[in-house]
Amino acid sequence: MAKFTISAAARDAGVGVETIRYYQRIGLIPQPPKPAIGYRSYTHEDLQQLRFIQRAKQLGFNLAEIKTLLSLEEMNCDETRQLASSKLDDVTGKIKDLQSIATTLETLIASCESNNGNSTCPIIEAISQDK
Template identity: 40%
Template sequence: MVTIGEAARRSGVGIELIRYYERTGVVAGPERSPAGRRQYNADEIHALRFIRRCRDLGFSLAEAKSLLGLASSTGLACGEAQSVGQHHLKGIQKKICDLQQMEAAMVQLMRPCHSGQQDCSMLETLLQGSESDWPPQDRCLNI
């Protein structure tokens, strides 16, 4: 049984964030000392670390909570977790694809500019944006 500070240190989740997770029901509130202080056992720290790992992997809090629920149930529910994971993986791949397009656009945007001159091709390009590219079609169909 450790304090919230120690739980924060061991789980890698900040104190304020732990309280926030409790307040919003992502994790259950731990026992309290007679003086009202939170006291965490190993499982609760584990749950916090689980949430952190999910967040590190880009899962939303809702997804993290749902995965924690699956993981906490007896007999890990593989199918559901796979589904959440696959969905998430697709989201990540879509984002990578979008960002790579963004990167290409930025490189293109800045390429012919000779820094220091008055007329910046980058700004001109941004200003020239045609109307016809809206709404943008989804170029990441290969996912």
């Protein structure tokens, strides 16, 4: 069975060494036992778990949610689906918020372009308004 140093594991998983140590401290991945002589060794399973964490982060899951995902049994699809559905709701809400911001910015930019330098900048004016 192949073993990896922490730096090799970090490189393979696309994370930093300190990230692996942090994941160990918070219980996302187990800390390998320290041998009497030499360095801790990481297995292929450890690397798979690190890759799992990175993929879950790319999907928008935070570390607490990832910890829950890791604790679920592979066959527990209902709870996993509920977590993913909740994450989708969060992402959909953020997209709506960003679309609203984009619409507001487009309106402000258009008002600035039609201003022709006649008064203060409409963008600065809008940001400065008390509500």
